[in-house]
Amino acid sequence: MSTQDRPKRRWHIVIFLTPAVLVYTALMIFPLFGTLRLSLFTTVGQEQIFIGLDNFRTLLGDERWSNSFWNALKNNTWFFVIHMIVQNPLGIAIAAMLSSSALRFSSFYRTAIFIPTILSFVIVGFAWKLILSPLWGIAPDMLDAVGLKFLFKPWLGKEEYALTTLALISVWQFIGIPMMLIYASLLSIPDEVLEAGECDGITGMAAFWKIKLPLILPSIGIISILTFVGNFNAFDLIYTTQGALAGPNYATDVLGSFLYRTFFGFQMQLGDPNMGSAIAMMMFLVILLGVCIYLFGIQTRMRRYQF
Amino acid sequence: MNKVKHNPLNLAFAHVALITYTIIALFPVIVILINSFKTRKAIFRDPLSLPNSDSFTMVGYETVFKQGDFLQYFQNSMIVTVVSLFFILLFGAMAAFALAEYRFKGNTLMGLYLAIGIMIPIRLGTVAILQIMVAGGLVNTLTALILVYTAQGLPLAIFILAEFMRQVSDDLKDAGRIDGLSEYRIFFVLVLPLVRPAMATVAVFNMIPIWNDLWFPLILAPGEATKTLTLGSQVFIGQFVTDWNAVLSALSMAILPVMILYIIFSKQLIRGITSGAVK
Incomplete structure (x- = not known):
């Protein structure tokens, strides 16, 4: 220099x-x-x-607080699990199909599937709320058309379905991100590597499992950690569809909505910046823990290939 | 690749799967758009049909224009997004250049310090940010939002831009130095134009979350004059919940500008993402 x-x-x-x-x-x-x-x-x-760590003692020890906290953490974990088992595999599958050189209209599919990702939570939340609403009846009518009307439930209104439904809506919205990142890393695999595989008779699905998948593992790792950080920050979608109370009966309460309610208060309860900060610090610890597990447990063991 | 014979059955399967998913992706958007032009009766009787001469109406849009200041919201969103992006790109590129170009004491440490923010969401500091903004008299100003979004975008911007700036040839910069260019001119005239694809990537990654954010507008700038489009439509829909025409029209009004921008820029966006910054 x-x-x-x-x-x-x-x-x-x-x-x-x-x-x-x-x-x-x-x-x-x-x-x-x-x-x-x-x-x-x-x-x-x-x-x-x-008062030192008393806020944390209250948060984890006092039943009124600890029940809400563990409930939010449990819901948040389930929210993340749904993303990991639905969003990321589906995103990888779509990217793998899109990256096939023989596929036509791939830029059309890519553009269309990315559209939900550019929409705001407000649009996504209300659009799905309307579609799933028993009042309007689009969802039950469509199920009726294929003879499955008995499957219809007011999904967002029932405690046992609401959280999973919200997670799936969020998957619908954000699938564009894993799709694009995996698509980019699939395109960056040099042709020579794939051709060498073909000479050895590895094509089609086998080429995907044996050559491409190992090569895109680092990208899958990045997607997983992005999903983790994003999910443990989730708030907007829950707020727009279920409100600050994260109903029904707190079934969709995640750490973000718990923080918002505690900090700003709702209905009769006054806001409490100190307890709110304690919750924010717990979120910080959870995210830090996840990031450390990824950095030291997974990333260092991952093999990287240079071309 | 071209030599390989592709199994036509596999290809047909891929098309079927992709078309199915495309329909799933677009269906809610299309349902909202077509129903926003229909009368209340038609919305409920036949939600999946296109508006015809009988059922066509603009009554929802009339309510929206009468009751909500959507032009103002749109303008606020535009200002916040564009100004934040400008500062993220300018400050980010400057810092990235310093980290990539010069060897100085604490370079690695500074890089790590700036990278912390990639993993830690700025939301966790909300309580203290609000106090700072209250102390600075910035509550209910667009400046507050711009400052927060700039801070939020900088870490990833610096990380990505520094990677790219390390690839700019040293010979070129040294040639500039021999010609007597100052370090500032080398940065602005030689280096910046060369990293434009990386700048596009950073812009794309930051634009969507800034435009769509609900958290900070709700907390820092909920006033009528500073509402962003996202917050404005949230509040409007909350007030008009039972007026389906108005709700559907407000949703369409919020969808359309983003869709138009996306379709205009989708080529650059795809190129930005696939240019290899995030391998």
Whole structure:
């Protein structure tokens, strides 16, 4: 690097870095520490009093809080599991079909399947709410047309179905992301590798399982961790379809909606920034744990191939 | 690849599967759009048919235009998204250049520090962000949203752009230095134009979540004058829940601008994503 010869004139590095570091520190790092600090205090009258880990003790020990917390964590985990077993395999399958060189209209399929991903949660939430509504009757009528009307239930209104239904709506919305990322990494596999496989008689499905899948494993890892972080932050879809109460009877409450309710309050309950911060810190720990498992447990063991 | 004979049965199966999924992907959107032009009676009697001369009506759109200031919401969303993207790309590229180009003490550490934000969602700092905005008098301003989205977008932008900037040839930059270009001109004139595909990727990855965000507009800027399109349609629909014409029209109004933008830019978008930044 030529700049090393002129150590005195290197203040341009500072100028290049300052704006980004300033905005990032002020609005990302500093607030995170602010949240941590708030979670260790409680508000009495107008004053903030330091209480150490008492908020966390309340959150995990007091039944009124801990039941809500474990319920939200359990729901959130199920939300994530549905994404992992439906969204990602389906996204990979679609990407694999799209990347076939003989397939025509592939850019049309790609564009169309990505459309739900660009829509906002508000549109997605209300559109599905209307379609699944027993009032309007599109869903029961369509099931009736194929003779399966008995299968219809007000899915979003029943405790036992609501969360799974919401997770599937979210899968419908976000399938474009794994599809695109896997599609990109499938396209980047050099033809020579596939041709070498063909010489050995590996084609079609076998080529996918034996050659392509091992090569795109790192991308699948990235998708899984993106899904994890995204799912444990979910809030918008639940808020737009079920409201801040995450009904029916908290069956669709996830950590994000629990945080929102605690922080801002709802109906009769007043908002509590300190408990809200404690919940945010628990979310932080959950996400950190997931990311660490990925970075140290999975990523380091994954084999990477260079071409 | 061309030498291989593709099994036509497999190909037909792929088409059937993809068409099925395309229908699933588009069905809700189409149902909303066609019903927004129908009378209330027709919406309920025959939800899947196209509007005809009997059932066609614009009454829903009239309510929307009378009751909600959708032009204002749209303008707010546009300003927030475009200005945030501008700052993410400018500040991100500058920092990425510093990290990729110069060796200095703490370079790796700075890179790691800036990368933390990729994994940690900015939402977790909401409580403190709100306090900062209250202290700064920025609640209910678009500036608050722009600042937050810029901070949110920077980590990934810096990460992706730095990868690309390491690939820009050193010879080119050294040639510029010999010609007496300052480091700033090297960055703006030589390097920036070369990483344009990466900038497009970053723009695409940031645009959709910023445009669609509900959390921060709800918390930082819920006032009538600063509502974004996402928040505006959420509130409008909440108020008009039983007026199906108005709800369907409001949904269509929220869908259409994004769809039009997407169809115009979908080529660049696909190229951005598949250009290999996220392998």
